[in-house]
Amino acid sequence: MPMMKRLIDAVTLGSERPLRRLIAYYAVLVVALGILLFLYPAANALLMSGEITTSVSPQILQDGLNAPAFVQEALGPGSLGELLINTMLVIAGILALMLPVTWVYMSARRVPGHDQSLVQTLLILPIVVAGILLIVQNSLALAFSLAGVVAAVRFRTTLDETRDVVYIFLAIGVGFAGGVHMLAIGIFTSVAFNFVVLLTWRYDFGRNVLQPTAASQWSEPLKDLAKPTNGNGAGVPDRDVMLALTPKKAEALAERIDRVRKVLGPNKKNPRFNSVLSITSDTVGEAQALMQKALDKLTKRWVLDEVVTHVGKPSEVYYLVRLGKSMSRDEFITGIREKAGDRIAAIDLELGDGVATAQNGAAP
Amino acid sequence: MNARLGCLLFGGFMVWGGCRPTSPASRKGEAELSARGQRLTTSLANVGMARTSALAKWILPREMGEISGLTLMSDGRLLGHGDETGRVYVIDPRRGAMLKRFSIGSAVDARADFEGITTMEGRIILVASDGMLYEFAEGEDGERVGFIVHDTRLGHECEFEGVAFDSARGFLVLPCKRVGARKLRDQLVLYRWQLGGSRDSILAPLTIPLRTVIGSNPWKGLHPSDITVDPATGNYVLIAAQEKALIEITPSGELVRAIPLPGKHGQAEALALTPDGILIVGDEATNRSAALTLYRWPPTASTPGPP
Numbered sequence A: 001m002p003m004m005k006r007l008i009d010a011v012t013l014g015s016e017r018p019l020r021r022l023i024a025y026y027a028v029l030v031v032a033l034g035i036l037l038f039l040y041p042a043a044n045a046l047l048m049s050g051e052i053t054t055s056v057s058p059q060i061l062q063d064g065l066n067a068p069a070f071v072q073e074a075l076g077p078g079s080l081g082e083l084l085i086n087t088m089l090v091i092a093g094i095l096a097l098m099l100p101v102t103w104v105y106m107s108a109r110r111v112p113g114h115d116q117s118l119v120q121t122l123l124i125l126p127i128v129v130a131g132i133l134l135i136v137q138n139s140l141a142l143a144f145s146l147a148g149v150v151a152a153v154r155f156r157t158t159l160d161e162t163r164d165v166v167y168i169f170l171a172i173g174v175g176f177a178g179g180v181h182m183l184a185i186g187i188f189t190s191v192a193f194n195f196v197v198l199l200t201w202r203y204d205f206g207r208n209v210l211q212p213t214a215a216s217q218w219s220e221p222l223k224d225l226a227k228p229t230n231g232n233g234a235g236v237p238d239r240d241v242m243l244a245l246t247p248k249k250a251e252a253l254a255e256r257i258d259r260v261r262k263v264l265g266p267n268k269k270n271p272r273f274n275s276v277l278s279i280t281s282d283t284v285g286e287a288q289a290l291m292q293k294a295l296d297k298l299t300k301r302w303v304l305d306e307v308v309t310h311v312g313k314p315s316e317v318y319y320l321v322r323l324g325k326s327m328s329r330d331e332f333i334t335g336i337r338e339k340a341g342d343r344i345a346a347i348d349l350e351l352g353d354g355v356a357t358a359q360n361g362a363a364p
Numbered sequence B: 001m002n003a004r005l006g007c008l009l010f011g012g013f014m015v016w017g018g019c020r021p022t023s024p025a026s027r028k029g030e031a032e033l034s035a036r037g038q039r040l041t042t043s044l045a046n047v048g049m050a051r052t053s054a055l056a057k058w059i060l061p062r063e064m065g066e067i068s069g070l071t072l073m074s075d076g077r078l079l080g081h082g083d084e085t086g087r088v089y090v091i092d093p094r095r096g097a098m099l100k101r102f103s104i105g106s107a108v109d110a111r112a113d114f115e116g117i118t119t120m121e122g123r124i125i126l127v128a129s130d131g132m133l134y135e136f137a138e139g140e141d142g143e144r145v146g147f148i149v150h151d152t153r154l155g156h157e158c159e160f161e162g163v164a165f166d167s168a169r170g171f172l173v174l175p176c177k178r179v180g181a182r183k184l185r186d187q188l189v190l191y192r193w194q195l196g197g198s199r200d201s202i203l204a205p206l207t208i209p210l211r212t213v214i215g216s217n218p219w220k221g222l223h224p225s226d227i228t229v230d231p232a233t234g235n236y237v238l239i240a241a242q243e244k245a246l247i248e249i250t251p252s253g254e255l256v257r258a259i260p261l262p263g264k265h266g267q268a269e270a271l272a273l274t275p276d277g278i279l280i281v282g283d284e285a286t287n288r289s290a291a292l293t294l295y296r297w298p299p300t301a302s303t304p305g306p307p
Helices: A002-011 A017-041 A042-045 A068-072 A080-107 A116-136 A142-150 A163-177 A183-202 A214-226 A237-244 A247-264 A284-298 A329-343 A353-362 B001-018 B025-045 B208-213
Strands: A275-281 A303-307 A315-322 A346-351 B056-059 B069-072 B078-083 B086-093 B098-106 B114-120 B123-128 B131-138 B148-151 B157-162 B165-166 B171-179 B187-193 B202-210 B226-230 B236-240 B245-249 B253-258 B268-273 B278-284 B291-296
Touching: A017 A042, A017 A080, A017 A183, A042 A080, A042 A183, A068 A163, A080 A116, A080 A163, A080 A183, A116 A142, A116 A163, A116 B114, A163 A183, A183 B202, A275 A284, A284 A315, A284 A329, A329 A346, B025 B056, B069 B123, B069 B278, B114 B165, B114 B171, B114 B226, B157 B187, B165 B226, B171 B226, B187 B208, B187 B253, B202 B208, B208 B253, B226 B268, B236 B268
Parallel strands: B069 B114, B069 B268
Antiparallel strands: A275 A315, A275 A346, A303 A315, B056 B291, B069 B078, B078 B086, B086 B098, B114 B123, B123 B131, B131 B148, B157 B171, B165 B171, B171 B187, B187 B202, B226 B236, B236 B245, B245 B253, B268 B278, B278 B291
């Protein structure tokens, strides 16, 4: 597979666009198929079963006396060797056709995330279907037996998305094509399927104009939040940071904000805390014990917000504090340094809006 | 990127186009066929070569895997057919080339348990195991031809396994693989039927005691697979796949020879004889490919009489 990836990278000049990569893959496949047919012309029968050919141009039969005995006995038409080679080629062909289908399935999805078991099923199912068809062939009796077995062993599964069923149908179709030695039809079907799915996904074909796109469903609330003057007058100052958030990061941020809101208490004019104190220390336990005593003396109230431990660098400890009106930032930090300085690597204090305004106003 | 992609696609299609099966139309193909013809002539002329050695062997394509009958046309071409569908293959047996194939049936290939083929006054006859005869004319390559069905009404009496036209006497000879009548079960039975006639056209079957035919050979029975008429002598030559046997009898029912089949054969289901003494044996595909094997006729120097 790494070799195939390098080959596709070379053909697409490293492009990450799925459409280009898909075209490159099929180009490589066509060349590989050409080489295979050149070296093993009998493989042509796997692409287009001889049953549909109505005429034959005069053809030379293989010489059974002058050809090597092994070749004519073990690998000749209808021999066990030929059966093995053809079965292997059918399986390889099916895998080569279904591989890009799994890529398309994983990339061209309306909502992020995919079902791993379905991806694996898309590769395995057609091989099983082809194997069954190779056994059944034209036997009505075997077909009825198969129906009986399938009726006895029932599979029921629920797929997340309706479109996933189509992938399963395609897998069965390609398996059928391989099983009846009509891989040419399997090739055309899977190629058409992949490009149609990719293009409909790329251009969001069939979307209701009134319905927001999948991306906009999560980005719209963030955009609203990023407005300087939004509906509730609480716009986030850094608009770019807000718009750069992925759904996962936005969710984590929301959780954190929610936690802070709980700590801050109900929305009153005077919040319970007005500053955030952060320290870093190599000995968190000892630092916390010293900090507890210092904070009791220097603040009106305080609460431990979060401890972030690191390996190989000082851990971080965050406190929410309420400073008295007479306590300046410098006095507070000096006081902390005096009482716990030998256990603290760095210290920082972020003042709330009200405290900062008061202290700036008091400054000459 | 586009130029590179174009080159790859073009290269792929060029390779694709270059991998058609070898055709006699090509210069190389013609030379190969010519060499094969010369090799066969040389082998035939080589009196020092063992008579049981194969002169030539042609591997048949997969679609002929169930070859069930062979017959020679007056121009030396060989007709062969499969077991289940009415598809006829025309082969050049001396040079090993498939010349064409055609089917009987207007829309789809006629289906039956076809067991033998022969030619009769420019018409071709296929026989099914239930005694139905399918009469038709030769078709062009890939053509479908119409056919007429004749019911011998012998299906309950015999399971047929071949057919040959005795041109000297003007009737078809149909050997039984399994005989229905209890009193004939220890006999080798050959029905004789004049095409176009009614049931009255059935001549008395030719019967030879199996014990006489088997003689000292280690066969427990005899189940003929195909029959042909020796163009040189007019004798009937039968092949039995199960016993791997060759039987030659005169039209009056006298045994000429009963010998084991030369060479190794998985399932010899068909045979034909050329006027210049070449025996062609057709094998169904087993664990080996289906094949046509050519021997001298008769494959033994001496002519063993009845034991």
